[in-house]
Amino acid sequence: MLALYTLKVLIIYMESGGDMLDLYTLKVLIIYMESGGDMLALYTLKVLIINMESGGDMLALYTLKVLIIYMESGGDMLAVYTLKVLIIYMESGGDMLALYTLKILIIYMESGGDILTLYTLKVLIIYMESGGDMLTLYTLKFLIIYMESGGDMLALYTLKVLII
Known part of the structure; x- marks a missing residue:
């Protein structure tokens, strides 16, 4: 069957005037x-x-790279999430949030699924949607402290105070 496909492609190639595709x-x-x-x-x-x-x-070029990574990794879900993020990034006209989201997803997968990255992702989304409100940056820092301290309640109270 390869010869038939090859023949069709060559015919299309000649009819299209030499399109590289x-x-x-x-x-x-x-x-x-x-x-x-x-x-x-x-x-x-x-x-x-x-x-x-x-x-x-x-x-499309990024998508191709992601699909290759997905297949080479034996079907790692990160590639699928990465693909979705890249699509969002392009559809939004290049919103930086998608790039940050991509980094967070990579960290999330590499850390074995640490919940902190999910919270971080939510905070970044809030930060971008709020037009860059500094509160979310402080919130992000406190969430990191909260998780690193093993769940110290002080960080949660501090977070509530900052919000107030």
Whole structure:
């Protein structure tokens, strides 16, 4: 079947006046067939198509890297979350929150699922949504102290006082 796909791709390549997408498509199809039908190649093909249709949107390139990492890691969920964050980042026009979110998710996964990073993520979201209110930065520091102290109640009271 590879020869048939290759033939179709070459025909498309010639008819399109030499669009580079078809060369990439050809490589992906070859990889797909040689790998015995690895799904990554199909996803890669979709990403390349999106990249070309969007006029070269960088999201597709990042998406491709994430999918490769996802497959190489044996299906690590971090890659899926990373992909969602990158999509949000691009859709928001480049909101920095997505980059911070990405870093936090990486830390969360590397720490074995420490709850602090989930709270940190919520605080960063509040910080960005509030237009950069300094209270959330202090809140973040106190949450870190609270978790590092093993749950000292003083940090919670301090947090309530700061909010008041």
